[in-house]
Every structure is written in structure tokens, then in C-alpha cells.
Amino acid sequence: MKRIAVLTSGGDSPGMNAAIRAVVRKASYHGVEVMGIFHGYEGFIEGRMELLDLGSVGGIIQRGGTKLFSSRCPQFKEDRYQYQGIEKMREANVEGLVVIGGDGSYRGAHALSQKGFPCVGVPGTIDNDIPGTEYTIGFDTALNTVIESIDKIRDTATSHENSFVVEVMGRDAGDIALWAGLAAGAESILIPEESYNIDDIVNRIKRGEARGKKHSIIIVAEGVMSGSELAKILKEKANIITRVSVLGHIQRGGSPSARDRVLAGRLGAKAVEVLLEGRSGRAIGINNHQIIDYDIEEVFINKHKADVTLYTLSKELSI
Numbered sequence: 001m002k003r004i005a006v007l008t009s010g011g012d013s014p015g016m017n018a019a020i021r022a023v024v025r026k027a028s029y030h031g032v033e034v035m036g037i038f039h040g041y042e043g044f045i046e047g048r049m050e051l052l053d054l055g056s057v058g059g060i061i062q063r064g065g066t067k068l069f070s071s072r073c074p075q076f077k078e079d080r081y082q083y084q085g086i087e088k089m090r091e092a093n094v095e096g097l098v099v100i101g102g103d104g105s106y107r108g109a110h111a112l113s114q115k116g117f118p119c120v121g122v123p124g125t126i127d128n129d130i131p132g133t134e135y136t137i138g139f140d141t142a143l144n145t146v147i148e149s150i151d152k153i154r155d156t157a158t159s160h161e162n163s164f165v166v167e168v169m170g171r172d173a174g175d176i177a178l179w180a181g182l183a184a185g186a187e188s189i190l191i192p193e194e195s196y197n198i199d200d201i202v203n204r205i206k207r208g209e210a211r212g213k214k215h216s217i218i219i220v221a222e223g224v225m226s227g228s229e230l231a232k233i234l235k236e237k238a239n240i241i242t243r244v245s246v247l248g249h250i251q252r253g254g255s256p257s258a259r260d261r262v263l264a265g266r267l268g269a270k271a272v273e274v275l276l277e278g279r280s281g282r283a284i285g286i287n288n289h290q291i292i293d294y295d296i297e298e299v300f301i302n303k304h305k306a307d308v309t310l311y312t313l314s315k316e317l318s319i
């Protein structure tokens with residue numbers, strides 16, 4: 001291959017820029033050019049791209065978001081738009097593509113591979129919900145943002161002797177809630193993967209109060225219910241008054257953590273290697289500290305599983 005392309009798609013995550021940089025630098029190391037496609041699959045369909053030279057990815061390793069912009073592009077699910085994009089790539093002598101994104105973006109990469117256009121997927125999402133890889137780019141940074149926010153909330157909770165419900169991102173995956181809950185010492189954590197028991201949450205708060213504790217932090221992943229819904233239930237059920245904090249989009253932003261930068265560098269470089277070896281339809285990931293690649297179809301067949309041992313542990317540690 002003489003020329004490949006890279007795009008970022010779906011929800012952005014901190015570390016995507018570091019991954020783009022790794023793709024460009026690794027390809028350049030092998031004498032291969034990289035085209036940067038703007039606005040995800042939207043730009044792919046239209047052939048909206050430019051050559052990324054070594055300097056163009058300088059000074060971005062520490063920046064959140066994505067230099068190439070991202071988009072949701074529903075029409076890309078249709079074959080004709082996929083073929084249109086492949087045609088644009090062929091006209092520009094682009095022979096392969098690195099897609100950095102979540103599982104929706106992987107479906108696009110898979111569809112292109114099936115149509116004979118070599119593609120690999122690099123996991124970029126704060127949700128940590130891609131089957132086959134232990135971590136995704138952006139998860140660690142998001143987690144640190146959440147923990148920092150909860151620490152601050154705890155300061156005011158302590159001062160005013162209030163309890164807080166903190167709503168974090170995670171529609172289907174509870175990893176952010178779970179890890180942040182454990183790291184910030186939350187009294188209760190609600191995640192989509194585990195059923196919750198309101199009596200248990202109430203009892204934990206009451207037990208704490210009996211010990212002289214004046215505040216509690218309860219973390220709820222948005223996929224379970226909203227923070228205000230939970231606050232309402234606690235009020236109605238046990239007359240427990242809580243303040244609600246919805247962390248929202250701050251969880252997606254910020255300078256990537258060291259761990260995310262290193263992960264992005266390793267995964268981005270591996271994606272280039274896989275493409276240059278002539279392989280397609282692969283997902284890149286990390287397992288037991290090793291960088292791996294596997295059939296991208298496994299992402300759709302398997303389901304991401306949060307580490308439930310952490311859930312049990314958090315309950316034990318916040319009695």
C-alpha cells in the first residue's frame with residue numbers, strides 16, 4: 001500500500017487525536033501516505049480529505065476531541081453511499097482505511113471490508129463498551145474527569161451535609177459509573193448491567209446516618225434512569241432529600257490522560273501494521289497488556305461485559 005486514510009466517527013473521545021497522530025507517524029515510518037478524512041463517514045462519502053504530513057499531526061497529542069471532526073451519518077448504512085465513498089477513495093488512490101470510533105462506526109468499517117475495501121477499527125469511545133478489548137481510548141480520561149467532579153461535589157456535600165445523586169454517561173454500559181464509583185468511594189452505584197434495589201440504597205444511606213455520616217454519594221448511569229428520577233424515588237420512598245448533579249458532556253472532553261495517550265499510540269500503530277500486512281475487517285484492542293487484533297464481526301456477535309467483580313467489591317467497601 002502506498003496511501004491509506006483515517007477518520008474519526010460517532011461520539012468523540014479524548015485520545016482520538018493521539019490515535020490519528022500514531023496512524024500518520026507509523027505509516028510515514030513505512031513510507032506510506034495518510035489522508036485525513038473530515039467529519040467521519042460523511043466526509044468519506046464525499047471524499048472530503050487532505051494529506052496529513054508529519055507536521056500536521058504535531059501538537060495534537062495532548063488535545064481532546066478530534067482534529068478530523070466527527071459526525072453521525074445515518075445514510076452510511078445504505079450500500080449505495082458505501083460504494084460511492086469507496087469510489088471516491090479509489091479516485092484518490094486510497095487503498096485502506098483506519099476507522100477510530102465506537103461500535104456503530106465499526107459496523108461501517110465492517111460493511112466496507114465486506115465490499116472489498118480494506119478497513120480496520122480502532123476503539124475510540126469513553127464508554128469502554130467494545131467487546132474484545134479491555135479498554136477503549138478515552139475511557140481513562142473520562143473516568144478521571146468524573147472522579148475529579150465527584151471529589152468536588154463531595155466537598156460541598158460535606159460542608160452542607162447534603163447527599164448527592166450524580167448522573168454519569170453510560171446508556172448500555174456501566175463501566176464509567178462502576179469504576180468512578182469505586183475510585184471515588186460512592187455509597188451506591190446503579191449500572192444497567194445489574195438490577196438495583198431501592199431498599200438496599202436507602203438502607204445504606206440510613207446505616208451511614210446512624211454512624212454519624214452526614215452525606216452520601218450515589219452514582220447512576222444514565223441508562224438506568226436519570227438522576228432526577230432517582231432523587232424523586234428516594235424522596236417518595238424514604239423521604240431522603242438529595243441534590244442532583246448531571247455531569248453531561250464534560251465527560252467527553254479534556255486533555256487525554258497518560259494512559260489514553262499511550263493506548264492510542266499503541267492501537268493506532270497496530271492498525272497501520274495490520275493494514276500493511278494486507279489484512280482487513282479487523283478490530284484492534286488490548287488484552288492482558290498485549291495489543292491484539294481480531295475479527296471485527298466478534299464485536300457484533302459478543303456483548304460487552306462490565307467487570308461485575310468491581311460491583312460486588314464496591315458494595316463491600318461502602319457498607
Ligand code: ADP
Pocket residue numbers: 009010011041071072073074075076077078101102103104105106107108109111125
Ligand atoms: P459510535 O461509533 O460512537 O458507536 P454511532 O453508533 O452513532 O457511534 O455510529 C457512528 C456512525 O457509524 C453512524 O452515524 C453511521 O455513519 C455509521 N454506522 C452505524 N451503524 C452502521 C451500520 N449498520 N452500517 C454502516 N454504517 C453504520
